[in-house]
Amino acid sequence: MTVMLLVKDLIYRHQVKRTLFTKPECFELGPINFEVYRGQTLAVIGHNGSGKTLLAKALVGGVTPQQGEIILDGESLAQNERQTRNQDIRLILQHSKNALNPAVTIGSILNQTLVLNTSLDEKDRYAKIEQTLVKVGLLREHYFFYKHMLSDGQQQRVALARALILDPKVIVADEPFAALDPSVRSQTVNLILDIQQDLGLAFIYISQNLGIVRHISDSVMVMDKGKIIESGATNEVFCHPSKEVTEKLISSHFNLVDKHFEQLG
Amino acid sequence: MPLLDIKNLTLEIESGSEKVKALDKVSLVVNEGEIRALVGESGSGKSLIVRAIIGAIPDHWKITADRLTWKGQNLLSMSQEKRRVIMRREIAVVFQDPTSSLDPLVTLGEQLEESIPAEFVVKGNYWQRKKQKREITISLLHKVGIKEHDACMKRFPHEIPSDITQKFMIAMALVSEPEILIADDPTRSMESTTKNQILKLLTRLNETKNLAILFVSHDLLAISSMSHAMTVLYCGQTVESGKVKHLLRRPLHPYTKALLDSAPSFQVNLPPKSHLTTLDGTIPTLQHLPIGCRLGPRCPSARKECVKVPESRNIQNHSYSCHFPLHMPTSGQGQAKEQTDQHVSAKEHAGASEKEAYVKFNEDIDGPPT
């Protein structure tokens, strides 16, 4: 299996200045080392505040790490190479009120992404947008729709379309299913699994929902206070957690599952 | 007598210029000491039901029900005063986002002391009463599992992590020693350790104080781990209702089955990275509600009879509204049709053969039939 993304010794120090006079609090993320293979999903789990979202931002280029290397498909990504960075690693965020701009059409959002990153002319852009909309399960007419005309699931599909439209190699998703209803969540999970299989994407996925994590990820990484404390194949980590934090997380989920099976008798 | 008895509650709201039935003949019963879950996705009307119970419905919405009673007293025909007294002392509500339910400018201790009913602290002068209030506050905080009560009481809502704030909200709800706690999605967007703590707390309260709980959520994991009974709602219609054991084992309505399928942890033999079984389509909006059974357009076993709203049928306290329920021989449908041909009013109890099959299936968890 080819390694799609390799991260070496990534360190990012995040300074939070509370007031003018106190010393700024420093949150150190790293050193982070991991690799993701083509067509595989890596899940990142951990408590709130363990640095998962910061890691996501560092991977897609939202923040500049002080140290470390990100090697994508054999080539090292320098921070100034925004172009390739934008195209090859894309971000999907949690569904919320502010995930999509309510004042512009879906088509113009996707169009902007294409204009800034490719040199296609207008006709080609339009065709590409239509193709992507169909790929994520929306209709061609959704080009002209505004955000308020779409349901939650459809809005999340638009976010996926925005990530896919540049044909990336890796998609980083920060809690994409968190605010969705169960039925919509299942549909979105199925969609992502299909797309991953078709396009061979590597998928890095941050989540709190351990049931879904267990189902869709090949390997799991547990983070705590900015460091990776455990990582490995999903089954391994879930069945034999070695660290206390991991154990607590996993048992709190499976406690509920066990009680469910108790009810069934 | 059940604590809360709702039968055929219908709520008509105005959407645009037409009237839409946001709740269509919803029925729900909560008995003493029971934890009942109200399951539904967005658009199912579960928050509307909570508001109808509390009385927070705008006047121009039409609300009708065969029964909407609290301990036998009709809530719809009650005066505002009486309703407020009941809301204050006997029913308590906890909402979703704990930080936004609290006054951001007042410390937590003050807010809790403020909400203690006057009847609890009568004896003594001002200072003695203050002391009593403080004692009540501290004991409540301990009861919900907040050990460092001093630190908690001095702080403001935004300074406390969300799990402690939600426990604090439950403490505030318990202040008046209610008989039922209505929890409107209290564990939404919480991580699993926090969720576990809140659920454990609710179970403990139910066991020690015999507190009935109406737990509204769409998180099946949370519900199946602690509820005794559940009612499933889809687009304002009750689709299935009964003991959690029975529903989890053999869901009779396709929608209940779809909800259970959406949690991969519930399926033992699901191969990793395989498709989850889902219903096609999306939840209809208020403006485009289907006629008859509202799951019709999405249901895999829908047929032309489904344009009529199915009646609610009952087998041993497990009620369902479906023309073609799962796991049931279709003779039930034929029998019902015969009855209507003979102009008998809608039958609530299913046919004998189905009842037999049902009882047999559930023998191991219910015990042999008496």
Add this chain to the structure above:
Amino acid sequence: MAQFNLYQEEFHPSPIMHIWLEFKRSHFALVGFAILVLFCVIALISPFIAPYDPSLQNTNTLLLPPSWTSNGSIAHLFGTDTLGRDVFSRMLYASRTTFGASVLLVIIALLIGVALGSLAGMSKGVKSSILNHLLDSLLAIPTLLIAIIIVAILGTGLINSMLAIILALIPQFVHQTRNFVREEMKKDYILLDRLDGASSLRIFWHSVLPSMFELLAIQSTIALSVAIIDISALGFLNLGAQGDVIELGAALSQSLEAAYVAPWLVAIPGMCIFLMVLSVNIVGEGLRSALRNRLNH
């Protein structure tokens, strides 16, 4: 009453169309809008419809009452003033001056204020903060007072008074725009735009500005009503339009001496100002409730 839909397709309007449809529901707001449109039309075509030359003095018809009284004549619809000039024509020209000048100066103040506010909102740091708080402190002073002070420095005249009012209105636009832009920049979709490689200017033009229209529309109506009153006030105090430039406030102050003899000379300019400000405020209020309610339908 059910809506009768002739077409099967859904009707999906853009956000701006949504606002207009919601605005139309209130009949009150539509009346205000009609009056506003009337004033715009007057501002544009009054030289062509005025029956007389407004500065034509006719000593034969001094202080003629308006046509609806018993002594008036239809030749002079609103009567004549102390110098025999036709009041109706004067009102047309004066409304044109007052309304036209107000609209113009609101547009200029808007452009400058939004530019400054957006720059401040998109940049971080202490410098932008200081500039804004200085401008915010100006918000505490009534615009009329600021305008009078500036006119005292620059001198009287219509252009100077317009300049003064523009300067007095800019802080409001800067403040509102800066707050709005700052809030917008924190949103997730702006982060995604940045990750796509959009420059700050592009983000502003394509992502922030479309959401800003509503805020600007409301701010402009407020600013317009303030501008109309201030221009008239400056004219009344003889600090604004001078000489033969006809303006409602100036006309009002000139008619004060003859107020007891010819009350219509005071009432009619006053009514014009009143109607202008009323219509602007009603339209503003209608816009605000349309924006609040549009997502309900």
